[in-house]
Amino acid sequence: MTFEQISAILKTRKVGIAGCGGLGSNCAVALARVGLGTLVIADFDRVSKSNLNRQYYFLDQVGMKKTVALKDNIGRINPDVKIIAHDIRLAPENIASVFTGCDVIVEAFDLADQKEMIIETVLSEMPFVPLVIGLGMAGWGKNNTLHCRKADNIYICGDEISEIGQELPPIAPRVGMVANMQANVVMEILLNGEIA
């Protein structure tokens, strides 16, 4: 497929991004660059200076709501992407309505209990929507430990081992790799069956 053919298909698709931190901001930008039609982004947080070691924001955006800053940044890359931004703390009672109509949902949370929450909610309330999760990307190096595997309709990207900690921070290269792996899986899901 040519890039124009790929973009023509992606233009008709809608993807949900749960969290606009290291995984979410980078994954959203990658999907915007390839011409996704609609992105639903959700986060309650504001950009802080400590986010800039991995998240797709700029120094002059510190203090802004992440949903507002990310919408601005995507608009500067590809203004054709429709962004539906929810400045909200995602929870079991609002996930299904926030991501209604999405072809794929990307889990882009930071904390394990939040990952558990969205996986359980999507599996219970939207069991037919593929969910792409990021699992294990702290630290640096070890390119070859990053992988992607499928468990029913959950797609797992990461090394599944490296948990963040004081001595193992989440930083741009590896977080960006996993965010782009997630975007790559989303493309694979959306284009699946479209290849003649």
Next chain:
Amino acid sequence: MKILLNNNREEFAGDEMTVTDLLRLKNFTFKMLVIKINGILIKKTGYDIALIKEGDEVHVLHLISGG
């Protein structure tokens, strides 16, 4: 009995076991887990009740922080 655990064939003694049994036998001590048996989500409250039988497909995801 033989089951498919995280896409790998594994063999266990007996005809059935609970999720709690599986977690103990495999030494899965993580707090944050997502468990599916044949595509069905098993919540924490079901770990002592939900049974795993011959031929079942089981997924155990260990959730770790970072993103």
